[in-house]
Every structure is written in C-alpha cells, then in structure tokens.
Amino acid sequence: MKPIAIAIHGGAGTILKSTMTPEKEVHYLNALDTAISVAYEILLEGGTSLEAVEAAVMELEDSPFFNAGKGSVFTNLGKHEMDASIMEGRNQKAGSVAGIRNVRNPVQLARAVMEESEYVMLCADGAEEFARRMHIGFEEDAYFFDQHRYDQWIEIRDSEKTMLDHAAKKFGTVGAVALDCHGDLAAATSTGGMTNKRFGRIGDSPVIGAGTYANNKTCAVSCTGHGEYFMRAVVAYDISCLMEYKGLTLKQACDFVVFDKLKKSGGEGGLIALDAAGNIELVFNSEGMYRGWKTSDDDYGIKIYGE
Ligand code: ASP
Numbered sequence: 001m002k003p004i005a006i007a008i009h010g011g012a013g014t015i016l017k018s019t020m021t022p023e024k025e026v027h028y029l030n031a032l033d034t035a036i037s038v039a040y041e042i043l044l045e046g047g048t049s050l051e052a053v054e055a056a057v058m059e060l061e062d063s064p065f066f067n068a069g070k071g072s073v074f075t076n077l078g079k080h081e082m083d084a085s086i087m088e089g090r091n092q093k094a095g096s097v098a099g100i101r102n103v104r105n106p107v108q109l110a111r112a113v114m115e116e117s118e119y120v121m122l123c124a125d126g127a128e129e130f131a132r133r134m135h136i137g138f139e140e141d142a143y144f145f146d147q148h149r150y151d152q153w154i155e156i157r158d159s160e161k162t163m164l165d166h167a168a169k170k171f172g173t174v175g176a177v178a179l180d181c182h183g184d185l186a187a188a189t190s191t192g193g194m195t196n197k198r199f200g201r202i203g204d205s206p207v208i209g210a211g212t213y214a215n216n217k218t219c220a221v222s223c224t225g226h227g228e229y230f231m232r233a234v235v236a237y238d239i240s241c242l243m244e245y246k247g248l249t250l251k252q253a254c255d256f257v258v259f260d261k262l263k264k265s266g267g268e269g270g271l272i273a274l275d276a277a278g279n280i281e282l283v284f285n286s287e288g289m290y291r292g293w294k295t296s297d298d299d300y301g302i303k304i305y306g307e
Pocket of ligand 1: 012173
C-alpha cells in the first residue's frame with residue numbers, strides 16, 4: 001500500500017504547561033485527536049488528500065478552542081472576519097477567501113472558490129454572495145462568540161494595539177496537510193486573524209504561497225504565526241522552492257525557513273509540512289504549537305508544548 005499521512009496544527013505561540021489547566025489541556029488534545037481521526041479515516045478509505053484536509057480543518061473550525069470559524073477573534077469593530085485557503089498538490093489548483101463574515105466553515109468556501117469559480121481569491125461581501133450561491137452554511141454572530149476572546153478584545157479595543165489571539169502571544173489559526181493513497185498532497189489553513197485588527201487587515205493564511213502551499217513535486221505546507229512576517233518571507237512557497245530548486249530535504253528546508261530566515265526577521269510562529277514520501281515536519285520557533293499527526297507507518301502523536 002502507498003503511504004498515507006495527515007498532520008494538523010491549531011496554532012503556535014506562547015503555549016506553556018505552567019499556564020494551562022488540566023481541563024483545558026484535555027479539551028485541546030481531544031479536539032486535535034478528533035480532527036486527526038476524521039481525516040485519517042477518509043484517507044484510509046481511499047479518499048483524497050483534499051477531502052482529508054478540508055475535513056480536518058472543518059473539525060477544528062467547529063471547535064471554540066481555536067481561532068478559526070467558531071471562536072474566531074474580534075476585530076476592532078467587534079466583528080469576526082475570517083480568512084482561509086486550500087490547495088491541491090497534483091495540479092496547483094487553489095482557492096481562498098479573506099475578510100469573510102458569518103460563514104460557518106471558511107475552508108469549505110475556499111474549496112468552492114477553487115472548484116466552482118474561475119478565481120483563486122475572493123473577499124468580503126463578494127465572497128459571501130458567492131457562498132450563498134453555493135449554499136454554504138452561515139451562522140449568526142452569536143455562534144462565533146467566545147467569552148475569553150471577547151475579554152481579550154475589550155482589554156485593547158480602545159488602543160491602537162493589534163493582538164495575537166492571546167495576550168501572551170498565541171496564534172490560534174488551524175491547518176492541515178495530507179498525503180493520500182494516490183500520491184497526492186494537499187494543504188489547507190483557516191483563521192480569525194488577529195484580535196483588534198482593523199482596516200480590513202488580512203494575514204498570511206489565505207495568501208497562497210505565504211500561509212498555504214502544495215505541490216506533489218515537493219511538499220504541502222500550512223503555517224501559523226505573525227502573518228505579516230510570513231507574507232514577507234513567502235514562507236510556504238519558500239520551503240517548496242528550497243526543495244525543488246536547491247534539492248534540500250523537507251527537514252532542511254523547514255529548519256532553515258523557521259529557525260534561520262523567519263527568526264532573524266523577527267517572525268514568530270511555526271508550520272506543518274509533509275512531502276510526497278510521507279515525511280512530516282512540525283516546526284516552530286515559539287514555545288509551543290498545537291499539533292498532531294498520523295501515518296500508515298503507525299506513527300501517531302498529539303503535542304502542545306516544545307520538546
Ligand atoms: N497567521 C495568522 C494571521 O496572521 C495568525 C495565526 O496564525 O494565528 O492572521
């Protein structure tokens with residue numbers, strides 16, 4: 001049997017055991033485990049990597065513990081504006097949405113943009129109109145509400161500050177990369193962005209090549225971290241390029257970009273990456289990253305903190 005593999009993340013940042021309660025830890029571990037199981041089952045039954053990453057990300061979007069879908073952070077005007085993207089490694093097809101409101105599963109809309117429109121990226125009102133035409137599910141504002149994220153916003157809404165999900169830096173974006181039994185890679189990422197963001201700020205998550213990228217020749221990548229740095233460094237595509245043009249292994253490429261290039265520029269965060277042979281990298285230059293993986297080699301794990 002050809003190898004299959006799935007890896008997911010639920011955000012990187014200042015995630016310390018000392019500031020985590022045992023109850024919260026269990027919630028996070030369960031949510032990650034469910035997302036992994038759902039996606040792995042799809043791969044096991046011969047489903048595509050595209051279906052697997054979409055399902056894993058939808059599962060995490062539906063959980064209030066992550067900054068994506070339900071539980072997305074508040075903008076300066078007290079709204080939720082979400083970004084998401086998805087990409088197929090076999091044909092470089094991609095779809096993405098930015099600054100959308102009230103769409104229950106932004107990653108589902110990103111996939112519809114890829115498959116049902118002639119475009120790659122749609123934003124705001126237009127994207128929502130497209131979502132209605134595609135019969136994508138919507139929810140009231142109340143569905144996205146989370147008391148903790150509301151309190152974070154109240155604390156800084158009258159300031160100029162834009163905050164990263166938690167006061168101690170934490171990026172709660174979610175993402176997935178998968179390899180299916182056909183040998184195809186796919187990647188997807190979804191986020192509420194940064195607390196108190198204004199002026200229609202968009203991060204790296206919906207930007208193909210920055211927060212998300214997939215190419216069967218190299219790898220699939222999904223990022224989480226301070227989006228402005230990830231966009232400037234075109235992180236996901238850079239990893240693919242280092243493999244394609246310089247012959248680096250997945251590990252060498254990820255280590256260089258996350259620990260050298262990004263770190264030197266001040267970019268905090270991490271990423272998950274998977275190559276066509278089923279090798280997985282879960283790399284971050286912050287204290288922790290919610291992450292999980294499962295492969296047909298019986299490799300399975302769910303972790304939160306640094307090693
Ligand atoms: N990368 C996301 C952004 O800048 C934030 C995150 O990873 O949580 O919008």
